[in-house]
Amino acid sequence: MKIGAACRRKLAPLAIHQLLLDNNSYPMLSTSEFQSLCRKHDLAATHQRRVIYDTVMSMHGHPSPELIYDKVKKKIPSISLATVYKNVRTFLESGMLREVSMHHGSLRVEPNEHAHHHLVCVRCKQITDLDPEHLAPVRIKQRPRGFTVTRIAVDVMGVCAACAGKPDAKQF
Amino acid sequence: MKIGAACRRKLAPLAIHQLLLDNNSYPMLSTSEFQSLCRKHDLAATHQRRVIYDTVMSMHGHPSPELIYDKVKKKIPSISLATVYKNVRTFLESGMLREVSMHHGSLRVEPNEHAHHHLVCVRCKQITDLDPEHLAPVRIKQRPRGFTVTRIAVDVMGVCAACAGKPDAKQF
DNA sequence: CTATGTGCAAAATCTTTGCTTGAAA
DNA sequence: TTTCAAGCAAAGATTTTGCACATAG
Numbered sequence: 001m002k003i004g005a006a007c008r009r010k011l012a013p014l015a016i017h018q019l020l021l022d023n024n025s026y027p028m029l030s031t032s033e034f035q036s037l038c039r040k041h042d043l044a045a046t047h048q049r050r051v052i053y054d055t056v057m058s059m060h061g062h063p064s065p066e067l068i069y070d071k072v073k074k075k076i077p078s079i080s081l082a083t084v085y086k087n088v089r090t091f092l093e094s095g096m097l098r099e100v101s102m103h104h105g106s107l108r109v110e111p112n113e114h115a116h117h118h119l120v121c122v123r124c125k126q127i128t129d130l131d132p133e134h135l136a137p138v139r140i141k142q143r144p145r146g147f148t149v150t151r152i153a154v155d156v157m158g159v160c161a162a163c164a165g166k167p168d169a170k171q172f
Numbered sequence: 173m174k175i176g177a178a179c180r181r182k183l184a185p186l187a188i189h190q191l192l193l194d195n196n197s198y199p200m201l202s203t204s205e206f207q208s209l210c211r212k213h214d215l216a217a218t219h220q221r222r223v224i225y226d227t228v229m230s231m232h233g234h235p236s237p238e239l240i241y242d243k244v245k246k247k248i249p250s251i252s253l254a255t256v257y258k259n260v261r262t263f264l265e266s267g268m269l270r271e272v273s274m275h276h277g278s279l280r281v282e283p284n285e286h287a288h289h290h291l292v293c294v295r296c297k298q299i300t301d302l303d304p305e306h307l308a309p310v311r312i313k314q315r316p317r318g319f320t321v322t323r324i325a326v327d328v329m330g331v332c333a334a335c336a337g338k339p340d341a342k343q344f
Numbered sequence: 345c346t347a348t349g350t351g352c353a354a355a356a357t358c359t360t361t362g363c364t365t366g367a368a369a
Numbered sequence: 370t371t372t373c374a375a376g377c378a379a380a381g382a383t384t385t386t387g388c389a390c391a392t393a394g
Contacts, residue, residue, distance in 0.1 A: 026283070044368055044373060062280040062299045065359080080376045085359060087374090088281060100280040100290070100299060101273045106383060108234040108272040109260060118272070119316055127234045127272060136311035138326060144291055144306060146333030154310060155325040161318030216348055216393050237384080252351045257384060259349090277384095278358060349392075356385070366375070 026057040041094040051075050052087050053096065062100045102157065103127060117153065121160035130156060200226060213266040223247050224259050225268065234272050274329065275299060289325065293332035302328060 029037065034053070038045040055071045056063065063071075069084045091097040102120050108127065117135055119128040138152050201209065206225070210217040227243045228235065235243075241256045263269040274292050280299065289307055291300040310324050 046368070046374060048375070056281055057283050059283060062275075062282055064278045064280055066278070068281070078376080082360080082377075083375055086361095088279070089360090090374095092281075098282040098285075100282045101275050103234075103273045104276040104279055106236045106238070107260070107276055108236055109228055109240070109264075110234055110270040110272045111229050111231060113270075119319055121319075122322065130316065134312060134314045134316060136313055138310055139308040140306060140328065141308055142306045144302065144328070146336070147291055147293075147328075147330055148336060149328055149330040150294065151329045153327040153329060155327070156312065156316070156319075156321055157323045157325060158319055158321040164318070164320060218349060218393070220350070250351080254352075254385080255350055258386095261385090262349095345394100347392105347394085350390080352388095352390105354386085356383100358381100358383075360381070361379085363378095364376090366373105368373075369371090 028054060028058070037096070041096055043090065043094060048072075048076060048079060048083055049087055049090075051079075052084060053091065056088075056091075056097060102155070118155050119160075120155045120157045121163055122157050123159055123163040126160055126162075128160075130154075200230070209268070213268055215262065215266060220244075220248060220251060220255055221259055223251075224256060225263065228260075228263075228269060274327070290327050291332075292327045292329045293335055294329050295331055295335040298332055298334075300332075302326075 031050070034050050035045040038049065043049065051072055052068065055075070056068055059068070059071065065081070065085050065088050068088065069079070069081050072079055072084060088097070092099055102122055102125055105125070112129055116132055117130045119130045120126070121128075135154060135156075138154060140149065140152075143149070203222075206222050207217040210221065215221065223244055224240065227247070228240055231240070231243065237253070237257050237260050240260065241251070241253050244251055244256060260269070264271055274294060274297055277297070284301055288304055289302040291302045292298070293300075307326060307328075310326060312321065312324075315321070
C-alpha cells in the first residue's frame with residue numbers, strides 16, 4: 001500500500017493515539033473567560049467557537065480539521081465541516097491557534113542536497129535556504145527513546161523584507 | 173484577499189523568483205550517469221524522468237509539482253501533470269529527491285502554546301512534541317538581512333519505534 | 345518479449361465560497 | 370436591529386488512480 005493521502009488519513013487517528021505526550025494540560029476556560037478572549041481578538045463568542053476551541057485545546061497531538069470535526073460533532077451533532085474549517089482558519093488568523101507547518105498547502109520538492117535550513121515567511125509562505133553558517137549547530141542533548149534520528153530541519157520563521165513593506169496583510 | 177490555496181498558487185512563482193539563493197549549482201548529469209542513478213534506485217530511465225529530474229535539480233527555491241510541470245512542459249509539451257506527480261512521488265520514495273515538509277498533506281493545528289519542537293516520523297508522518305530539554309538551544313549567529321524572526325521551529329526527523337518494527341515500509 | 349511508464353480522464357481528498365437563515369452584540 | 374456566524378451545497382485546488390498504449394531493459 002502506498003503512503004498517500006488516503007493512507008495518511010486512516011493512520012492519523014490511530015497513530016496520534018499511540019504515543020501521546022501529556023504535556024498539554026489545558027485548563028478549560030469559563031464562559032466569561034472565553035468571551036473576553038474572543039473580544040480581545042474581535043470575534044463573536046458563539047457556542048460553536050467555544051466548543052471547537054475547547055476541543056482543540058484539550059486534544060493531544062496535532063489534529064487535522066477532519067479530526068477536530070469528528071470530536072466536535074459528538075457535542076454538536078448539527079455542526080458542519082465547513083464551520084470547523086472556517087473557525088480553525090479564523091483562530092489561526094487571529095493568533096488564538098497556531099499551525100504546525102507553514103507549508104502544508106502543496107508538496108514542495110527540495111533540490112538542495114547540502115545540509116541547510118530554511119527561512120520561512122509566515123505571510124507569503126516563501127521558503128528561502130539558510131546558510132548553516134547563520135545558525136549555531138543544533139545538537140540533541142538527550143536521544144528520544146526508540147526514535148532513530150536521520151535528519152534535523154530548522155525553520156526560522158518570521159516576516160520577509162518584501163512582506164514587511166505591506167502593512168495590510170494579517171500576521172499569522 | 174485571503175491567503176488561501178488559490179492565492180498561494182499565484183504568489184509562489186513570483187515569490188520564489190524574488191529572493192533566490194545561488195547555492196544549488198547542479199552539474200547536469202550525462203545520459204549514462206542518469207541511467208546508472210536510475211539503475212541504483214530500480215527505476216527505468218525514461219526521457220520524461222530525465223527531464224523532470226534535471227528540471228527540479230536546476231530549479232532554485234522549493235518548487236511544487238505544478239511549477240515543475242510548467243517548466244517541463246516547455247521541453248516536452250505532450251507531458252501530463254499526472255506523470256509529473258507520479259515521478260515526483262517515485263523520486264521521493266526512492267530517495268532521489270526530498271520533501272521540504274513531511275506534513276503538507278493537510279492542515280495540522282498546534283494546541284501546545286509552550287515553546288517546544290517536534291519529533292517527526294518520516295514513515296507514518298506522526299508528529300510528537302519534543303521537550304526543549306532534549307535539544308541544545310537553537311541560536312542564530314548572523315541575523316538574515318531584512319528578515320524579522322518571530323519563532324524557530326525544529327523538526328527532528330527519523331523513524332519512530334512503531335515503524336522501526338515494520339521492515340516492509342519504504343524509507344523516505 | 346515483458347515489465348514498467350506515460351497520458352488521459354475520472355475520482356478522491358482537502359479546503360474554500362456563496363448564500364440563506366440564525367444568533368450575538 | 371444591525372452585524373457577524375452557521376449550515377448547506379457547490380465549486381476549487383491538489384493529488385491519486387485505472388486503463389489503454391508506448392517504451393525500456
